[in-house]
Amino acid sequence: MNDVLIIGTVALDTIETPFGKVENALGGSATYASFAASFFSKPAILSVVGKDFPNEYIDSMKKRNIDLEGLKVAGKTFHWEGFYEYDMNEAKTRKTELNSLEHFKVDVPQEYKNIKYVFLANIDPEHQLEALNQMNKPILVVLDTMNFWISHKKNSVLEAIKKVDVLLLNDGEARQLFNTANLVKAANEALSLGPKAVIIKKGEHGALLFTKNKHFSAPGYPLENIRDPTGCGDSFGGAFIGYLAKTKDLDEKNLRKSIVYGSVVASHNAEDFGLNRLKQLTMDDIEKRYKEFQDMREF
Amino acid sequence: MNDVLIIGTVALDTIETPFGKVENALGGSATYASFAASFFSKPAILSVVGKDFPNEYIDSMKKRNIDLEGLKVAGKTFHWEGFYEYDMNEAKTRKTELNSLEHFKVDVPQEYKNIKYVFLANIDPEHQLEALNQMNKPILVVLDTMNFWISHKKNSVLEAIKKVDVLLLNDGEARQLFNTANLVKAANEALSLGPKAVIIKKGEHGALLFTKNKHFSAPGYPLENIRDPTGCGDSFGGAFIGYLAKTKDLDEKNLRKSIVYGSVVASHNAEDFGLNRLKQLTMDDIEKRYKEFQDMREF
Numbered sequence: 001m002n003d004v005l006i007i008g009t010v011a012l013d014t015i016e017t018p019f020g021k022v023e024n025a026l027g028g029s030a031t032y033a034s035f036a037a038s039f040f041s042k043p044a045i046l047s048v049v050g051k052d053f054p055n056e057y058i059d060s061m062k063k064r065n066i067d068l069e070g071l072k073v074a075g076k077t078f079h080w081e082g083f084y085e086y087d088m089n090e091a092k093t094r095k096t097e098l099n100s101l102e103h104f105k106v107d108v109p110q111e112y113k114n115i116k117y118v119f120l121a122n123i124d125p126e127h128q129l130e131a132l133n134q135m136n137k138p139i140l141v142v143l144d145t146m147n148f149w150i151s152h153k154k155n156s157v158l159e160a161i162k163k164v165d166v167l168l169l170n171d172g173e174a175r176q177l178f179n180t181a182n183l184v185k186a187a188n189e190a191l192s193l194g195p196k197a198v199i200i201k202k203g204e205h206g207a208l209l210f211t212k213n214k215h216f217s218a219p220g221y222p223l224e225n226i227r228d229p230t231g232c233g234d235s236f237g238g239a240f241i242g243y244l245a246k247t248k249d250l251d252e253k254n255l256r257k258s259i260v261y262g263s264v265v266a267s268h269n270a271e272d273f274g275l276n277r278l279k280q281l282t283m284d285d286i287e288k289r290y291k292e293f294q295d296m297r298e299f
Numbered sequence: 300m301n302d303v304l305i306i307g308t309v310a311l312d313t314i315e316t317p318f319g320k321v322e323n324a325l326g327g328s329a330t331y332a333s334f335a336a337s338f339f340s341k342p343a344i345l346s347v348v349g350k351d352f353p354n355e356y357i358d359s360m361k362k363r364n365i366d367l368e369g370l371k372v373a374g375k376t377f378h379w380e381g382f383y384e385y386d387m388n389e390a391k392t393r394k395t396e397l398n399s400l401e402h403f404k405v406d407v408p409q410e411y412k413n414i415k416y417v418f419l420a421n422i423d424p425e426h427q428l429e430a431l432n433q434m435n436k437p438i439l440v441v442l443d444t445m446n447f448w449i450s451h452k453k454n455s456v457l458e459a460i461k462k463v464d465v466l467l468l469n470d471g472e473a474r475q476l477f478n479t480a481n482l483v484k485a486a487n488e489a490l491s492l493g494p495k496a497v498i499i500k501k502g503e504h505g506a507l508l509f510t511k512n513k514h515f516s517a518p519g520y521p522l523e524n525i526r527d528p529t530g531c532g533d534s535f536g537g538a539f540i541g542y543l544a545k546t547k548d549l550d551e552k553n554l555r556k557s558i559v560y561g562s563v564v565a566s567h568n569a570e571d572f573g574l575n576r577l578k579q580l581t582m583d584d585i586e587k588r589y590k591e592f593q594d595m596r597e598f
Contacts, residue, residue, distance in 0.1 A: 215595045216596075297515070
């Protein structure tokens with residue numbers, strides 16, 4: 001039974017980092033998020049690809065038990081081309097071809113409407129709002145976004161924030177959206193809009209959770225070799241909501257655990273290009289690194 | 300009985316941040332470090348000031364029980380003028396007048412030579428090496444430095460690193476010194492030079508401790524109002540070595556606790572200009588925030 005619905009992009013990515021290059025690799029926010037969620041739960045995705053989308057990519061998603069009933073096929077697949085420089089912290093975009101995403105009309109399949117855990121992964125905020133609108137009383141709605149939407153559709157992003165339980169942002173986006181260098185101020189502003197929790201993802205520096213009067217700081221994992229950080233934020237979000245859907249416990253304490261599971265999966269994701277690492281990842285790998293996270297914050 | 304020796308600068312600082320300005324305020328690496336250390340131990344400092352150095356600054360150092368036997372008086376006091384912009388992460392220097400520091404000749408007073416905990420705080424690495432050379436078998440030597448010395452006297456910095464037990468660096472300095480964007484690689488390179496522990500200070504993102512095969516990640520404290528970050532790194536180092544000197548325990552576990560005490564004092568330091576906050580700080584404030592650090596790490 002599907003227990004997490006993820007709306008987001010499914011893409012063909014061309015990525016260059018100081019460690020290599022891949023062309024037309026399987027990518028997109030819904031893809032990374034659903035791979036990550038699939039270790040804990042049974043995700044269904046809502047997205048669109050083109051007729052050019054390779055069958056082997058469909059197969060690799062099915063292998064992870066991702067429900068593709070909500071994956072439409074029309075036109076040409078969304079294509080993103082980007083690169084990372086020396087510091088690997090920020091993706092630089094070379095080209096964005098929206099293609100079939102441009103005319104994507106959100107239409108939640110009947111059998112998805114009662115899914116209780118909803119991840120509005122990175123995609124046009126109007127698509128996120130429309131998907132949410134079609135759902136029947138979800139228990140938990142998590143929202144992610146990116147600088148592009150904050151720049152171009154800030155009002156829709158803010159409208160979406162008001163309707164969700166958990167907001168995910170990276171540090172740069174939090175600063176941009178709330179026009180402050182101070183992440184505590186940004187998080188408090190975000191909380192005042194409605195979400196019960198705000199999570200600020202800081203890449204190698206870990207992640208922060210802000211709830212009313214509480215603060216949690218998850219460590220970053222000390223990776224000696226980061227080959228490709230693409231999809232780390234999406235993987236984080238997918239594993240986060242996947243673990244919550246599995247445990248059905250929304251207490252502060254379990255939110256913290258979910259964030260660490262998100263960090264564990266995201267840190268693995270950066271170890272190889274595209275989805276190569278998540279395709280090989282096992283629950284043993286995840287639990288082993290979770291224990292390392294416990295050890296490295298002990299004092 | 301003095302139990303921590305700190306060599307570093309004592310300065311008159313002119314600082315501007317988005318929240319205000321101070322002129323000729325008490326500053327310098329040895330000053331911040333000794334104030335911070337004084338909450339846990341009895342620090343002695345080795346430095347120089349000019350004849351223009353205000354008596355009230357001497358008094359405020361004496362109030363914290365800082366031994367000033369090793370503070371020479373000659374010429375004019377070292378003066379630093381700097382400012383911080385929007386993001387408050389990086390001090391920008393407007394003016395550096397070395398003055399009496401330029402002719403500073405290190406001469407460790409006889410009664411300091413047996414002090415067992417030595418902090419080579421930020422100052423010319425040749426001064427650090429000379430001070431260390433005059434000491435009798437210290438138990439623990441901690442080294443701090445800054446980008447200026449890495450740029451201008453890299454060989455002396457590397458020579459000093461080879462002779463110490465613990466190296467403190469901020470993230471930018473670690474990347475600069477070892478020519479890599481990856482902090483894990485930088486830390487491993489530093490460890491291979493000799494230190495048993497490398498601590499990378501990351502400002503608002505906390506601090507990392509690397510020892511052989513072990514890793515600790517200390518959280519940053521979520522400060523909503525940072526008024527002046529000047530001296531945070533020095534305060535961190537001072538509290539770190541002060542707590543170690545007090546507890547006389549160099550186990551990995553106690554190193555971790557010392558780092559959290561360092562973070563606690565440094566986070567307080569940023570709350571007001573110059574040494575204003577540390578002048579008012581109490582052990583109760585410190586223990587209270589230490590508990591907050593514990594809580595925000597729990598999962």
